[in-house]
Amino acid sequence: MRWGSSFTFVLFLTTAPVAKAAIGPVATLYVVNKNISPDGFTRPASVVNGAHPGPLIIAKKGETFKLNAVNQLSDITQERGTSIHWHGLFQKGTNFMDGAAGITQCPIAPGNAFQYSFSADSAGTFWYHSHFGLQYCDGVRGPIVIYDPSDPLKAFYDESTVITLSEWYHTVASSISGIPVADSTLINGKGRFPGGPKTDLAAVNVQQGKRYRLRVISISCGPSFTFSIDDHNLRVIEVEGNAVRPITVNSVNILAGQRYSIVLDACQPIGNYWIRAMPSSGRRNLPISFDGGINSAILRYKGAPNSEPTSVKQTTTNALVETDLHPLVSPFAPGRPQADGADMTVNLTFGFDPTTKKYSVNGAVFEPPSVPVLLQILNGARTPEELLPAGGVITVPRNKVIQVNVPSGLRGGPHPLHMHGHDFSVVRCADAGHFNFLDPVRRDVVNMGQTRGDFVSIRFKTDNPGPWIFHCHIDFHLGAGLAIVFAEAPYQTPKANPAPESWKNLCPIWDALPDDIKHTKLADKGVVNVTPNSRLSPCTIPAFLRPSWCEVSGSRYLSFNP
Known part of the structure; x- marks a missing residue:
């Protein structure tokens, strides 16, 4: 056994004669x-x-x-x-x-x-x-x-x-x-x-x-x-x-x-x-x-x-029932035990366009930018006005309690909303009708609820600088725009996240590829739009984020300005 007598070795138990052994770390x-x-x-x-x-x-x-x-x-x-x-x-x-x-x-x-x-x-x-x-x-x-x-x-x-x-x-x-x-x-x-x-x-x-x-x-x-x-x-x-x-x-x-x-x-x-x-x-x-x-x-x-x-x-x-779940340790929600007890409150709005079949958050359909949000921050972008995608990034300060209010009833639910970089206290669950600041469940995926007029509230502390996406985990809905990014402490992000050279090489290698590799070809449909680089070309981004060379004619960039 990998961990000795105090651990139970875990296998997938199936009808197959040999179970799949675990790997890692x-x-x-x-x-x-x-x-x-x-x-x-x-x-x-x-x-x-x-x-x-x-x-x-x-x-x-x-x-x-x-x-x-x-x-x-x-x-x-x-x-x-x-x-x-x-x-x-x-x-x-x-x-x-x-x-x-x-x-x-x-x-x-x-x-x-x-x-x-x-x-x-x-x-x-x-x-x-x-x-x-x-x-x-x-x-x-x-x-x-x-x-x-x-x-x-x-x-x-x-x-x-x-x-x-x-x-x-x-x-x-x-x-x-x-x-x-x-x-x-x-x-x-x-x-x-x-x-x-x-x-x-x-x-x-x-x-x-x-x-x-x-x-x-x-x-x-x-x-x-x-x-x-x-x-x-x-x-x-x-x-x-x-x-x-x-x-x-x-x-x-x-x-x-x-x-x-x-x-x-x-x-x-x-x-x-x-x-x-x-x-x-x-x-x-x-x-x-x-x-x-x-x-x-x-x-x-x-x-x-x-x-x-x-x-x-x-x-x-x-x-x-979600309201019956209570943490075994450290049960209290961050912030003061009242509806306005967070340092910052973010009220999100959601929409669905039946014509385009696209979702929106705060009026914006989220499309991942050609330049990753983290790379934008490392290259000097700090504010929502500078960060792409436009309307898709909310900046939040460091070491503050953030409360996010999510209205229920969005078409296509139930929608599971997942936050990267944090778990959170669900201080108001779907259909609960009340807040719980004493011992709310902590998790990283929450049901936003299906009852129109209701809402869900979550709280977390901004102790983890970096851009973290908050999105529907129905992957087709994420692809249709149901996401937003919390850029947490953008001014502190570069120091808190010293990126290795191998990470810095990912974008030049990817962006040097021909489009027929970066896009999926379906035999009966031609090229379909499944790449996150579908909306923004390097030549449309702010000057301080542009690659060292750039041509609108279709030439691809190889590196970013330092």
């Missing part, structure tokens, strides 16, 4: 194209180390990740640049390792590599995924677990494992037009679609009498899931890296990007039980049912036959 991630058939339908995909989901990456709290991302993508029908975001990890002092293309870095060019090096400061359940175009919807995603040698939750469980939830499309994500609708639900990378073959389902193996920490991660690009296990209660003990006071429920609604640690007591008679993950929306011929094993996996007790369950879905619902 030092590892190489090969981003490659591969034909895969997770639900029995074969299609080209982009995956990490040949697998979907990618390998589980593990570390011990306080260790340093050194993860070398090697771009071996070559399929012209898919995106060929890449970047990797480490979802839920704050990147204090390493904003340049956050992995958000157009915000904190240029994409990694095909045939090139970039080593992400950062500290494992927080213990808990996280994940990684491409933050370039819609690439993670095509398979570049996987789980992360950081162990705490002094885990305050260890007394609640005997063993642990990871369960990933996602939807799957039978077409490349960038080719989808209109409202994306999934063909199947995958649990630990396996699933079935209506009318498809009876493929193997994922199986989580347990032993009667033991307690299992199920680290449930939504790696979804779109729908939320209602997660339950027949005849078993679920005891929630962690929310997105934050230990919470244990609460027992029998179902959990989990939005894209969210994570929960749930303790399952294997106390039922030996047998097989359905694990259920009902998607909220966006289903292509995928009925709201579990017929034929769709939207399902198997909980298999040791000694049970190798057969599918006959268990019946529970009729009594005791669903998790």
Whole structure:
């Protein structure tokens, strides 16, 4: 065992004869194209180390990740640049390792590599995924677990494992037009679609009498899931890296990007039980049912036959309510315990244009700029007027408590809003009708709610200089403009984030590529706009950010002014 007797070695538990072993904290991630058939339908995909989901990456709290991302993508029908975001990890002092293309870095060019090096400061359940175009919807995603040698939750469980939830499309994500609708639900990378073959389902193996920490991660690009296990209660003990006071429920609604640690007591008679993950929306011929094993996996007790369950879905619902989640340690929200108790309040407005199918935040449709926001700051831009994209950046001062108010009811919800660089206290949850400053849940993905006239409020302290994107984690909505950047302490950002030379080389390499590599070519659609460099050319940016040479005729720049 990697960590000795105090840690449980984690594997993906599936019906495959050999589980996928974990890697890390030092590892190489090969981003490659591969034909895969997770639900029995074969299609080209982009995956990490040949697998979907990618390998589980593990570390011990306080260790340093050194993860070398090697771009071996070559399929012209898919995106060929890449970047990797480490979802839920704050990147204090390493904003340049956050992995958000157009915000904190240029994409990694095909045939090139970039080593992400950062500290494992927080213990808990996280994940990684491409933050370039819609690439993670095509398979570049996987789980992360950081162990705490002094885990305050260890007394609640005997063993642990990871369960990933996602939807799957039978077409490349960038080719989808209109409202994306999934063909199947995958649990630990396996699933079935209506009318498809009876493929193997994922199986989580347990032993009667033991307690299992199920680290449930939504790696979804779109729908939320209602997660339950027949005849078993679920005891929630962690929310997105934050230990919470244990609460027992029998179902959990989990939005894209969210994570929960749930303790399952294997106390039922030996047998097989359905694990259920009902998607909220966006289903292509995928009925709201579990017929034929769709939207399902198997909980298999040791000694049970190798057969599918006959268990019946529970009729009594005791669903998790977000307002019932409370931190186990340091429960107080930052700032004064009142509605106007923050140092700065940001009131966001959201919109949707049914004609263009674009979302807006504060009146601006977000499009990642050609020059990453971090690079703009390092080159001297400091104010919202100087920073691009226009209208897409809010500056906030250092060491202040910020309250962000988010109106509910935006079309296309529920929208999971994720903040990079921070978690936050949800001082007003969706549909709560009141504030909680005493012990609100802390997390990094929040449901903005669907009730018009309601609103959600979050608070965080600006102790992490750098540009951090705040966006909808329905990836198609991010691509449609549902995002804004908080440029935190821009005057202190250069000193707080001394970027390495390897990072500085990303943009010159990327921008020297021909356009036919930076854009995806679809055989039946020609060139489609899936690159974050779609709106701004180097020649339209302020002079102090321009490259050392620039021609409107189409010549590409190689370096930036110092």
